[in-house]
Amino acid sequence: MNYVRTAILLAGLTALFMVVGFAIGGTSGMMIAFLVAAGMNLFSYWNADKLVLRMYGAQEVDERTAPDLVHMVRDLAARAQMPMPKVYIIDNPQPNAFATGRNPENAAVAATTGLLHMLNRDEVAGVMAHELAHVKHHDTLTMTITATIAGAISMLANFGLFFGGGGNRENNGSPFGAIGTILMVFLAPLAAMVVQMAISRSREYVADRTGAEICGQPLALASALAKISGATHQVQNYEAEANPATAHMFIINPLSGQRMDNLFSTHPATENRIAALQALAQTMGRAPGYAMPNAQPTPPRGPWQGADSDRRRGPWG
Known part of the structure; x- marks a missing residue:
């Protein structure tokens, strides 16, 4: 089912990519867009995870540079009965994390330094388990390729703002004219966003439950x-703000001003997710009176150090 959903998603985004090409350059533009989309789909399947990790400056760590974090992920992967993914750390003060990769055998989990600073050990384990759940359910393939193609749609639409709308069907210009091209600049990224939301929001609840x-x-x-x-x-x-098409990959929306649980939010409302986890805790026999944080967070054991020299040695060492 996950592979079928991925195929449908890719077909929909490819079609949207072709529509943007048609709006910019008519039939010729549509054919060029189709060829570009086909090549991008193939390239994204094999390389999109590397592009996203590079986009955020993620650094791979191991038992030598971040032993506690790596051992934690290995233990969680063993519990989930899945292969050990690669572990990355992003030097970013915002606490967040994401997973990527085309399948469990070629997966990676990434956490920011802000997350390792802010959360205690059990909380970090919960976040890493959530990301492993995405890997286990093959969500990462869909999420990573969606991020790549949705970002390309936005770039193509903006390209059309400068080069489309000045011609006609005979000279392969935009068949919709300048006004139609301008509308496409706004509508195409919005349509790509809606596709992303339809996939990612429902998967967060599933990943929360499986991760728990x-x-x-x-x-x-x-x-x-x-x-x-x-x-x-x-x-x-700042990296997420510059690449909003990747926002749905994170455990919490990294973009500012995205708090509402509606069609245009990349994630369900955090309050709803917490309520679902509290209900799950009751069924698992955990104490229902667990206090939610409202003060200073408890730092994890062995946090990322502030000095540049310590930062290069790695966190959780």
């Missing part, structure tokens, strides 16, 4: 979500 079952502590994950959600609206993620 993997780590065995749904309330620790709920606490982590509360802390991350509060901090993401205070600490700006």
